[in-house]
Amino acid sequence: MRTVGQLLKEDRLKKGFTLEQVEKATKIRAKFITAIETDNYQKLPAAPYIQGFIKNYSEFLGLSSPTILALFRRQFIERKRQNQPQIEEPLTKSAWQLTPNKVIFVLVVILVLGLLGYFYNQYQALHRPPPLTLENPKADIVVHEEILPVFGRTDPDATVSINQEPILVKSDGRFYKDIPLTLGSNTLVIESTSRIGEKTTLIRRVTRAP
Structure with missing residues (x-):
């Protein structure tokens, strides 16, 4: 596996x-x-x-x-x-004994760590650039067609542009745009921008052959 x-x-x-x-x-x-x-x-x-x-x-x-x-x-x-190494059973009981105060202390520590983890994850999620997956084209390619369908998915709340031209993002995060190609090399810059301005950028080079 x-x-x-x-x-x-x-x-x-x-x-x-x-x-x-x-x-x-x-x-x-x-x-x-x-x-x-x-x-x-x-x-x-x-x-x-x-x-x-x-x-x-x-x-x-x-x-x-x-x-x-x-x-x-x-x-x-x-x-x-x-x-993990094998550890032999101790012959005597541990001197550490569980008390109500220790239980309360452990619970408080767990609660504080849980809250810190939650706020950290929220902060990370807010400031993380949006995910951007390009399903077509997945890589640099050579085509003969005049029109290239460009589609993929991102965060539903993000805005997407191709070569600085905004395109519609659906409620499920998917986007689609037919891009006209000129003969020769075409550079596509696909950019997804979150609500606070964090960006994820993908670049594809598409060559249109005669």
């Missing part, structure tokens, strides 16, 4: 994204993206941050983040189990 890193890398390469493009769009350092793609979790921060990175990365690629995260948790737990 393929790992989370392999799935993400294969999808990134399939969609033609470079590490630099992913880093710019997700605000995740390229070295962390490489560590995720190679399943080298020792080079990454703690598990909650890894899950945040994987969630942002998979959503940027247009993948199901709950599915990818579930696969990650299963693989991560299995790897920890394999690497």
Whole structure:
């Protein structure tokens, strides 16, 4: 079975994204993206941050983040189990005893961490560039037709433009536009902009042959 890193890398390469493009769009350092793609979790921060990175990365690629995260948790737990040394049972009871005060303290810490995590995720979601998936053309191509249908999907609240010309985004985030081509090389700059101005840009070079 393929790992989370392999799935993400294969999808990134399939969609033609470079590490630099992913880093710019997700605000995740390229070295962390490489560590995720190679399943080298020792080079990454703690598990909650890894899950945040994987969630942002998979959503940027247009993948199901709950599915990818579930696969990650299963693989991560299995790897920890394999690497965990066997510990002998202690002969005496631990001196640490559970008390009501300790229970309250732990619950407060969990609540505070949960709130911090929630607000952090909200902040990240607000300031993250919108996802942008181009279904056609998926890569640089050569065509003979005068008209090229350009379509894909993004955040429903985002605005999309092709070569600075705004196009309609439907309620499900999909967009479509027929683009006239001139003979020779045509450069298409597809840009998705969030409500606060964060942008995701894809560039396709389409050559129209006679």
